[in-house]
Amino acid sequence: MKLYNSRSRQVEPFELAQEPVTIYVCGITPYDTTHLGHAFTYVMADVLIRYLEYGGRRVNYVQNVTDIDDDILRKAKGEGEDWRALGNRWTTHFIRDMQSLNVRPPDSYPRATDVIPEIIQSVQALVDAGLAYPAGGSIYYAVKQWAGFGKLSHLSPAEMLEIANERGNNPDDPNKRQPLDFVLWQAQAAGEPSWQSPWGPGRPGWHIECSTMVAKYLGDTIDLHSGGGDLLFPHHECEIAQIEPVTGKQPFVRHWIHMAMVELDGEKMSKSLGNLIMVEDLLKENSADAIRYYLANHHYRQAWEHEPSALTAATPALWELIKAVSLKGGAQGQPLDVSPTVAAFEQALDNDLDTVSALAQLQQLAQQIQTAASAARPIDAAQAQLRKLATVFGLRLTTKEPEESVTSGWNKHLQRFA
Helix, strand or coil, rough: CEECHHHHCEEEEEECCCCEEEEECCCCCCCCCCCCCHHHHHHHHHHHHHHHHCCCCCEEEEEEECCHHHHHHHHHHHHHCCCCHEEEEEEEEHHHHHHHCCCCCCCCCCCCHHHHHHHHEEEEEEEEHCEEECCCEEEEEEEHHCCCCCCCCCCCCHHHHHHHHHHCCCCCCCCCCCCEEEEEEECCCCCCCCECCCCECCCCCEEHHHHHHHHHHHHCCCEEEEEHHHHHHHHHHCCCCCCCHHCCCCCCCCEEEEECECCCCCCCCECCCCCEEEEHCCCCCCCHHHHHHHHHCCCCCCCCCCCHHHHHHHHHHHHHHHHHHHHHCCCCCCCCHHHHHHHHHHHHHHHCHHHHHHHHHHHHHHHHHHHHHCCCCCCCCHHEEEHHHHHHCCCCCCCCCHHHHEEEEEEEEHHCCC
């Protein structure tokens, strides 16, 4: 299998040193979910993981919840709700949406607040290494102290600063030595939750949360790290800077994969812009299979515009698959040989997760089955193969219920957010 690696900017062999395959996908900040952009990120990650498991690979998959964050605190204050209750409520909503979409649950689903002691240790290690400095009760990462900063994004300092400022950076923070330095530990502000640390009460910065959870649950070097394309800089760049100079192990991540942005009316769909299409609303008029088919009919790293007509077209396409697995065959002639189509399906996904071409092969297989059934040929084995391939896309075809493992796996995580 070959996948595009954001770090090298090339399609490369996805080589695995050992099993299980270690995968981390940045999770939600739970204050308003789940929009179509979220769904695209997690459904496409789901297809990748399902395909690895289809090929016999064992996967250890971690997804996090950023449950302490400026946006959550701002939203909780605006609504007069406890920040933790708000986060739990929206995380529960997200989990229900993932169950409805039949998305495989992560094996571990930690909250940032679950790893506060480990975060403090991570920050201390950076201070001890001379890569971070205290100021005003906060701790900042000194970007110029590590020459490797920028190896993922390949941006100039001016470009970095512009993008960082668009994504929450405060270049005018008087405690900073340089405008691009970022906070690792944030001193407590009046009325905000805090945890005790060697530098006084405060809370973790966003970037240190994820790198700490990766290290705790998967190790200092992992096979694949993913998330939305808007996380490449600064979030994922900062993750690398927080791990590699401390552990001395390179690379921190062997393969970086970033999911493209979903657009609406020419702009990225995002909570900050408020131009959201919510999964909950789409499920009122479309089946989960139709939504998944629609999402997978776009390549994971090509930005695309939401088009209601294209979503509507997914339903008749699905009916072709459903019809194919529901037909009765006969006993005349040789059983249908689908091995060339299966090989083409696998070749498509091996080629940088080309889900669009793989779906076309599913349609071809469905047509082959329908043609063979009309000639009364045996089709049972071909139908079983079509169902198996459809599960790579999380499609249930003739049932509306999520897979039992999906329901039970997410329910296990759900208990912690009740």
